[in-house]
Amino acid sequence: MSMFKDIPVDVGVIYEGERIRKEDMYVELGGPKVKEKFELARVKKPEEVEDEKITIIGPDLKDMDEGKTYPFGILIEVAGPTLEPELEGVIERRIHAYCNYIEGFMHLNQRYDIWLRLNKKSFQKGLNSFQYIGKVLHRLFKSELPIIEKIQVTFITDPEKAKELYNEAIKIYEARDARARGLKDEEVDKFYGCILCQSFAPTHVCVITPQRYSNCGAISWFDGRAAANIDPKGPVFTIEKGELLDPVKGEYSGVNEAVKKKSLGEITRVWLYTAFGYPHTSCGCFEAVAFYIPEVDGFGIVHRGYRDIAVNGLGFSTLADSTAGGRQVDGFHGISIEYMRSPKFLQADGGWNRVVWLPKEVKERVKDFIPAELLDKIATEEEAKTIDELKTFLKERNHPVVERWKEEVVAVEEAAPAEAKEEAAPMPVVTASTLPITAGGFKIILKDAKIYAKKVIVRSMKSEKTEKR
Ligand code: SF4
Secondary structure (H helix, E strand, O other): OOOOOOOOOOOOOOHOOOOOHHHHHEEEEOOOOOOEEEEEEEEOOHHHOOOOOOOEEOHHHHHHHOOOOOEEEEEEEEEOOOOOOHHHHHHHHHHHHHHHEEEEEEEEOOHHHHHEEEEEEHHHOOOOOOHHHHHHHHHHHHHOOOOOEEEEEEEEOOOOHHHHHHHHHHHHHHHHHHHHHOHHHHHHEEEEEEEEHHHHHOOOOEEEEEEEEOOOOOOOOOHHHHHHOOOOOOEEEEEEEEOEEEEEOOOOHHHHHHHHHHHHOOOOOOEOOOOOOOOOOOOOOOOEEEEOOOOOOOEEEEEEOOOOOOOOOOOOOHHHHHHOOOOOOOOOEOOHHHHHHHHOHHHOOOOOOOHEOOOOHHHHHHHHHHHHHHHHHHHHOOOOHHHHHHHHHHHHOOOOOHHHHHHHHHHHHHHHHHHHOOOOOOOOOOOEEEEEEEEEEEEEEEEEEEEOOOOOOOOOOOHHHHHHH
16 A cells, blocks of 8 residues: 555655566656656745646656657745755755655666656556656655655656756756865865665665765765755765875864764775775666776776776776775775765775776866866777777877886796796786675675686676576
8 A cells, every 4th residue: 555545656764676678568657768857856935936836848657659759857946934045956966866765666866867668567556657656756855855745846848848957957967066166175074875775785884075976977066065964864975074184185083983883884994086996885776887908007987878898898877887886896886976076086096197098078077177188098988998099099199008018027027037037917807895606506695805816707697597508
């Protein structure tokens, strides 16, 4: 039975984390196939909001063709005497959780990246109108955030209107992020944490500092502060910084304690500004992945919207799988686009001096934050599609990582005995702070593992099965 009698499907936290596969979906809203998708919350004056009003611009769920994908926008307008525009980001991020509470309705990602699916079963049960979704949103927002006095929700599926509002939303996100820039981690005595993604990644804890934006790119330090103030028992909480243990890697005693507590002992240390050692955990809705490329000793970055394979031959989803789930994986790091604009971005690893490749679209978005002397030294898919092409490009442009190659060769030559000089220094093929291996009914966990191999054979399980048949 539903938590709300007038909603045809069940609503509750137990549905969070529910995935809807393509074959089970009735319709898809937003997602990788369409550009025009967004969710936006705006704080308005009381007279501008008609409480509980639901507007649908474009086809409603029942007017959509089964199996199709539609452009999609959700606009939430709220009013209340103590509501500040500062809370917009926090309210907006709750759309993710509340949509996921609806049985058979899946919401992934955030802002301009949203991806929703309705499954066939829930549609057949009667969930055939955005009116129902709107009602659920009204009720959950008002009950969980009582400072919201009035709320109206607009769903946009009309392609023209979605496009118009999408462009507006992008400008609003940018203005919001820009407002949060400038403040330094050293200037505050509190950070904020978020565990909203634990429904998907049970050991994940986001540590939100002025200079390390949340992984999803939707919650700044200011948003975190506002959220922790209005809803102290909610998913966003205060972290006392404690003692600064390492200013370069970004280790704070208070962060370690808070993360240990919130990850139920699984994660005990976090280094905020590095992808190695004890990197910040990665949930599943990070905007991009920074991945170490051992062949050039530098980082590639690939964002969620990139449809092609990255320079190391892997696509975003494979790279995302290598880091997601609330783990700390050496050299694979879920990040937000805004963190790339921070002076602390991968600071301990060399920052932008260590970045060698990223898609053109991302480079364009963050180019004002890349040191000018590096701008034409970092390759995009237009300059390098393979590691060999990347090596040639980096050498030609004299990228700072090229210096590291020389240093490594000298170091190896000095360290190696004469008879061993012929052999090149082996690069680890896998490095991980925690590497679980499941075999023969046992799970073996290797801590701080580095695996060297003479040869690596990558074979798809599918072809193996076919071969055996
Ligand atoms: S990515 Fe982090 S900040 Fe964003 S919702 Fe998830 S846990 Fe919260």
